[in-house]
């Protein structure tokens with residue numbers, strides 16, 4: 001039976017400032033967890049530490065075994081692909097350890113199937129540097145999925161995507177998490193998207209994980225006002241999930 005992924009993080013610093021207090025995260029098999037918080041709260045810092053890209057290292061443990069950095073599918077916030085390699089080649093690089101002089105037809109078929117799932121099949125032969133930002137982002141997400149990591153750690157994976165592709169990517173992440181049991185931890189600014197697709201929401205604020213729980217329990221008007229400095233209107237979608245409509249309120253403190 002799949003076990004939870006246990007992540008232990010030391011205090012994280014950027015420059016001289018302490019960004020986040022030490023914390024422990026337990027991610028259940030197949031769980032989709034949204035990491036939310038205002039600008040500068042430490043979402044990128046936390047994801048980089050998990051991915052082994054920060055000076056301080058996280059400890060990741062799955063079923064009593066320490067996870068290797070190569071087993072984490074990390075997508076950074078900033079990406080600009082200048083490489084001339086094709087979309088299909090980019091995807092195949094996700095499984096680079098399995099590549100030889102000849103690429104197994106099975107691997108190519110799997111990569112093509114994933115491109116189809118993400119509506120990218122028509123772009124398979126296009127050069128990465130000729131794609132739009134949103135198309136590149138979808139290919140890079142597909143590459144991380146193709147790697148079949150034990151954890152997907154994604155920093156704003158929908159930042160360049162139109163509304164259709166935001167939903168498509170989030171739905172695919174959910175399906176993949178459930179079928180592979182690998183949890184997804186994704187930093188998201190769109191709180192409605194987080195509420196709709198995440199099993200759990202972690203709120204980073206004030207240098208710590210300030211709240212952790214079901215979207216409805218965590219995304220309260222008080223918390224949104226306090227940390228995002230908005231006056232929220234919380235509606236309900238057809239499926240009962242919260243939809244957050246933000247309003248500026250003159251009563252809330254001005255930008256610092």
Ligand SMILES: Nc1ncnc2c1ncn2[C@@H]1O[C@H](COP(=O)(O)OP(=O)(O)OP(=O)(O)O)[C@@H](O)[C@H]1O
Pocket residue numbers: 014015016019037038039040041042043044045046077
């Ligand atoms: N290289 C750096 N040197 C000094 N401080 C940094 C550095 N990188 C980030 N910081 C600071 O660390 C804090 C956390 O930044 P981080 O990028 O993790 O926040 P974030 O929640 O991802 O923000 P955003 O939503 O804007 O992407 C911020 O106050 C930021 O200014």
